[in-house]
Amino acid sequence: MKITVTKFGLLAGGLMFAGGLMFAGGTQEEDPPSVAQVVALDECDPFTFNAALGADFCKNVALGAATKFTDLFAKAKAGTPDPGWDFEPDIVHMRKGTILDVVDQGGEPHTFTEVAHFGGGFIGDLNGGEATVPECADGFKNLAVAKTRILQGSHSQITGLSKGEHLFECCIHPWMRVKVEVK
Numbered sequence: 606m607k608i609t610v611t612k613f614g615l616l617a618g619g620l621m622f623a624g625g626l627m628f629a630g631g632t633q634e635e636d637p638p639s640v641a642q643v644v645a646l647d648e649c650d651p652f653t654f655n656a657a658l659g660a661d662f663c664k665n666v667a668l669g670a671a672t673k674f675t676d677l678f679a680k681a682k683a684g685t686p687d688p689g690w691d692f693e694p695d696i697v698h699m700r701k702g703t704i705l706d707v708v709d710q711g712g713e714p715h716t717f718t719e720v721a722h723f724g725g726g727f728i729g730d731l732n733g734g735e736a737t738v739p740e741c742a743d744g745f746k747n748l749a750v751a752k753t754r755i756l757q758g759s760h761s762q763i764t765g766l767s768k769g770e771h772l773f774e775c776c777i778h779p780w781m782r783v784k785v786e787v788k
């Protein structure tokens with residue numbers, strides 16, 4: 606590859622530098638880190654959510670597919686949590702060094718919190734009977750949890766994940782779960 610670059614550079618004369626960059630782009634060690642994308646989704650109904658939680662908590666993005674505040678709790682309690690609250694994809698396969706970028710395209714805040722084992726979040730009535738996992742304990746009073754919050758329309762980038770399996774969930778809506786496999 607290097608020989609090819611040199612030959613190309615000589616032939617191209619003044620364009621050698623640009624040519625070298627072009628070829629370097631094709632080699633692995635010179636590639637910028639790639640990005641794996643995770644999207645957080647929800648269908649919060651702004652009228653009922655904001656009546657319960659305050660103005661502007663939920664911004665409507667669901668265009669008619671909204672779930673009312675009490676329905677979200679009823680479904681979670683029944684063990685059939687609303688599938689509109691979701692991280693996509695459910696499983697991410699990526700190489701070590703890849704940036705994991707999480708964007709909240711839903712209407713309300715979420716967390717993207719690494720946990721040792723999937724389980725309940727910090728709002729008991731949304732846990733469907735599962736116990737709160739230690740990583741979500743005390744909710745946003747716990748700075749470690751607050752740091753993993755993602756607001757509507759914003760991104761969170763996770764870097765430096767070690768090889769192996771990593772589990773992430775939302776500490777508010779704990780059925781929002783992602784498994785990340787780093788090779």
Ligand SMILES: [Cu+2]
Binds near residue numbers: 714716778
């Ligand atoms: Cu959430």
